[in-house]
Amino acid sequence: LVIIGSAAIDISAKVTPLSDKDVFLGSHSTFPGTVMLELGGVGRNIAEATHRILTSNSQDWLSATLLVSVVGVDPFRDLLQNKMKEIGMRTDGLIASGMQTAVCNMVLDPDGALVGGVADMDAIQSLDGYEVSNDSLDLCSSDLTSL
Amino acid sequence: MNMTFKVGTLLSYVWTPLKFDNSVLVRYSLAPLSTKTADINYSEPTSVIKSTAIIPVANACLNNGDEGRRSPVSFASPNLSELAQMHAYAQSDPWNLTARPNWWSTIDKFSLGSEFRTDLEQLARRNVSDESLTKGTLSFLTEKGVAQMAINLLPLFQNIVIKCGGLGLVVALRISGRDITRSGWAKERSNAYGRYIVAHGKGELLVLQHFAPHVVEKGSIVNVTGAGDSLVGSILASLILHPDAFLNPMTLAKCIDDAQQSAVLTLQSPHAVSPSLSKRL
Secondary structure, three states, X not given: OEEEOOOEEEEEEEEOOOOOHHHHOOOOOXXXXXXXXXXXXXXXXXXHXXXXXXXXXXXXXXXXXXXXXXXXXXXXXXXXXXXXXXXXXXXXXXXXXXXXXXXXXXXXXXXXXXXXXXXXXXXHHOOOHHHHHHHHHHHOHHHHHHO | OOOOOOOOOOOEEEEOOOOOOOHHHHHHHHHHHHOOOOOEEEEOOXXXXXXHHHHHHHHHOXXXXXXXXXXXXXXXXXXXXXXXXXXXXXXXXXXXXXXXXXXXXXXXXXXXXXXXXHHHHHHHOOEOOOOOHHHOEOOHHHHOOHHHHHXXXXXXXXXXXXXXXXXXXXXXXXXXXXHHHHOHHHHOOOXXXXXXXXXXXXXXXXXXXXXXXXXXXHHHOOOOOOHHHHHHHHHHHHHHHOOOHHHOHHHHHHHHHHHHHHHHHHHOOOOOOOHXXXXXX
């Protein structure tokens, strides 16, 4: 199974409950809260879900799910690779490029609702069809020839 | 590269939107795939804006509806907004989907007539959920044209799983040619109680089925991010384990039920994918 799509780091910041929520909105200041780092990206999320379910059926499926995505050469990629390895996911489909690894930054209010954010997801757009088909076909050439 | 695939493993591709307007992609990716009948490709629209990216590719590969030819893309899983956007885009210039003879030759084989319309009207009167009557009926299938849009897109997408949020899921699928003989749907008739419609055409079978939403305790939802991704991931896992899952009513129901459970687990988790998906459902 080859999944082609985005892999990203989600950084979400949630403000600790305030007595007056409106103080936070448009305050031009920082507030105490929790900042969490998570793996994201639709392609990567799908790959993780598939990987988790397949491997819960049988360990034969440990390497069956391959995520093909574009990452940068930066600490975000290291984080992505390390976390994916922790789950047992393959990381050999993450293609290094000159772009920055995709990052999505979200600010949440004390209730967890999205206040705003910035998504820096250009990396995946740099992956064009030719590259994808060749790379992923290389990765699975034994599979293709067997079919 | 490290080769870890086993010989005979089902190879399938999932496309999330890339530069699909790149003609290179059409020639080098979908074309070699479509020559291999065992291949499955799955397109996840991802967002309303990105959802149309697959249309030019699928449209370029639209075949003439010859006996047993499948749609260029095997699976797509839009939500209601993405479905409407994909449909509108496919209809627009220069794709003009429903004006193309190749589109009509497939649609014509469905032989949809007054019986189908009656079945659809009956289905539309059912409640969204038997457990929660506050969710209304399935009238959105006809009033919002959801059934019509899905059917119009079937010549491009063999199986369409429509994520309707709190209204559950709608699956539209076509079974073509020789696949009909090994499909459990072949002996089924429309059944409003079972929430499905089966139309027996000429060398084509069309199925439209609604799956009620799973009941989720209100306070238990932690984070909605990634729930749809877990749903798709679960469908893919089911397809890897049972490539013909959509060909039979029982296996389709199991596939969708597992997918809904996976989505609910992720709703109840602070993570983008719930780690509990690793515990066998």
